[in-house]
Amino acid sequence: xxxxxxxxxxxxxxxxxxPTIGKKTARRLTYFILxxxxxxxxxxxxxxxxxxxxxxxxxxxxxxxxxxxxKICQSxxxxxxKICVVEDPSDVSYIDNTNEFSGLFHVLxxxxxxxxxxxxxDLKIRELINRLQGVDEVIIALxxxxxxxxxxxYLANLIKPLNIKVTKLASGIPLGTSIEYSDNATxxxxxxxxxxxx
Amino acid sequence: xxxxxxxxxxxxxxxxxxPTIGKKTARRLTYFILxxxxxxxxxxxxxxxxxxxxxxxxxxxxxxxxxxxxKICQSxxxxxxKICVVEDPSDVSYIDNTNEFSGLFHVLxxxxxxxxxxxxxDLKIRELINRLQGVDEVIIALxxxxxxxxxxxYLANLIKPLNIKVTKLASGIPLGTSIEYSDNATxxxxxxxxxxxx
Numbered sequence: 001x002x003x004x005x006x007x008x009x010x011x012x013x014x015x016x017x018x019p020t021i022g023k024k025t026a027r028r029l030t031y032f033i034l035x036x037x038x039x040x041x042x043x044x045x046x047x048x049x050x051x052x053x054x055x056x057x058x059x060x061x062x063x064x065x066x067x068x069x070x071k072i073c074q075s076x077x078x079x080x081x082k083i084c085v086v087e088d089p090s091d092v093s094y095i096d097n098t099n100e101f102s103g104l105f106h107v108l109x110x111x112x113x114x115x116x117x118x119x120x121x122d123l124k125i126r127e128l129i130n131r132l133q134g135v136d137e138v139i140i141a142l143x144x145x146x147x148x149x150x151x152x153x154y155l156a157n158l159i160k161p162l163n164i165k166v167t168k169l170a171s172g173i174p175l176g177t178s179i180e181y182s183d184n185a186t187x188x189x190x191x192x193x194x195x196x197x198x
Numbered sequence: 199x200x201x202x203x204x205x206x207x208x209x210x211x212x213x214x215x216x217p218t219i220g221k222k223t224a225r226r227l228t229y230f231i232l233x234x235x236x237x238x239x240x241x242x243x244x245x246x247x248x249x250x251x252x253x254x255x256x257x258x259x260x261x262x263x264x265x266x267x268x269k270i271c272q273s274x275x276x277x278x279x280k281i282c283v284v285e286d287p288s289d290v291s292y293i294d295n296t297n298e299f300s301g302l303f304h305v306l307x308x309x310x311x312x313x314x315x316x317x318x319x320d321l322k323i324r325e326l327i328n329r330l331q332g333v334d335e336v337i338i339a340l341x342x343x344x345x346x347x348x349x350x351x352y353l354a355n356l357i358k359p360l361n362i363k364v365t366k367l368a369s370g371i372p373l374g375t376s377i378e379y380s381d382n383a384t385x386x387x388x389x390x391x392x393x394x395x396x
Contacts, residue, residue, distance in 0.1 A: 007264060011249045014242050018227050029216050031288045033246070034253055034262055041250035044212050045243040048231070051209045052239040055232055064232055066205060090229045 008034075060131065062107040062124045064089045072096070072105060079103045084139045085128060085155065087111055087148070095141060103139075106131070111142060111151040120154060128155070132162060140168040144189070206232075258329065260305040260322045262287045270294070270303060277301045282337045283326065283353065285309055285346070293339060301337075304329070309340060309349040318352060326353070330360060338366040342387070 008030055015026035033041055057063070058070035065071070072078060072092075082103030086092055092105045108123045132138070138159050142148035156166045172190035173182050182190075206228055213224035231239055255261070256268035263269070270276060270290075280301030284290055290303045306321045330336070336357050340346035354364045370388035371380050380388075 007245070007249045007252050008262060010245050014245050019230050020223060020226070025218060027288060027291070028218070030249070031262070031286065032217055033249065034287075038250050041246050045246045047205070047208050047212050048239050048243045048246075051205045051228070051231065052236050054205050064206060064229070088229065089232075090225060093225070 057107075061105050062089075062109060062127065063092050063105060077102070080134060081136045082139065083128070083131070083135055083137075084141050086141050087143060091141065101139075103137075108142075108151070111147045112154060113147045123151075125155065125158070129158060132159065132164060135164055137165045137167060140166065142168070144169075144171045255305075259290075259303050260287075260307060260325065261290050261303060275300070278332060279334045280337065281326070281329070281333050281335075282339050284339050285341060289339065299337075301335075306340075306349070309345045310352060311345045321349075323353065323356070327356060330357065330362060333362055335363045335365060338364065340366070342367075342369045 008027075011030045011033070012023060012026045015021055015029050016023050018026075021029070033044070054066050055064050056066070058065045058067070058073055060069050060073040063070050063072070067074075079102045082101075083106050084095060084101055084103055085106045085108060086095065087108055087110060089107050092107065095101055095105075106124065106128045108125065108128070110118055110123050112118060112120055112123070128138075138155070140152045140155060142152060152168050159166050170193055171186070172193055173179060173186060179187065206225075209228045209231070210221060210224045213219055213227050214221050219227070231242070252264045253262050254264070256263045256265070256271055258267050258271040261268050261270070265272075277300045280299075281304050282293060282299055282301055283304045283306060284293065285306055285308060287305050287307075290305065293299055293303075304322065304326045306323065306326070308316050308321050310316060310318055310321070326336075336353070338350045338353060340350060350366055357364050368391055369384070370391055371377060371384060377385065
């Protein structure tokens, strides 16, 4: 027990186990929590327990939900002929917030990565194939990198023989930046995926 | 309940109430917690409750401690003739980690800031004055800004009549940076506080 602040060090340790939080920020957050009244920590703690006790994976799309089947899968308003395939549950909210897509989602929970020993069987790929009845387009919305490209190709090889269209997100120069600040690979992709000006 | 993820939104809200954590990071951290096994959240929650239930303010220096009087104040090895005055409990560990100072600390829990209605009575100033018996130097280690300068002057006016030396941290160009990247006020302070080369 260093300087009698063992509990502080334990809190710093657990906060710095979170992604993007270093030791120095963790210490700052710990002192912030100590400066609040005790109700703050009680609420924090019970919110955390409620979170992990009530949130589970949707039986259909494998997004996080508090229900057996999530609201998106249950909704009558969604276009059930389109499924957007994403890597992580967080991607669902990012894509859904654009209001550009009214179909369903499917969360793979990772991408194929042989170097890290993540194979197709470790992902929710079989579950995707099993729900393709009545679907006419699968939109692959994975992050643009090599592992995702492998995963997208793997999925396309499985799905195309079922006479379902497989598309993926356009990759190119993001809005608001310039060609000058884009790397070579991004410019190449933007050229490769060039579209007709109408 | 938006998409049946009420608990997720509540977790995002409480995480983003922490300093330096925005909504997007909070969401990322929430999904990270959901991906860990339930033991992680249980440990997080109990660490948080242990923290606020066991950590209180030292009766002497007002630093955070789990004891009645903190280890630094209790230590036989510390030089009891010097007190280093800091704004926040976190400053104690930053200064103590340098191993340059072997005296005692005193935490003010703020600085005088008339614009935010923080006056001398709101700080642990009276408690500092009451523990000056046998002290021959008070080192004011506040962050270099206007409010701290006012506070330092206020403390000096109270303490100097007691025949105790009052010093403050040198302010100037930080190690590892250059004059080129320092602002005018910092360069002025460095000139003002110039020291003899021996």
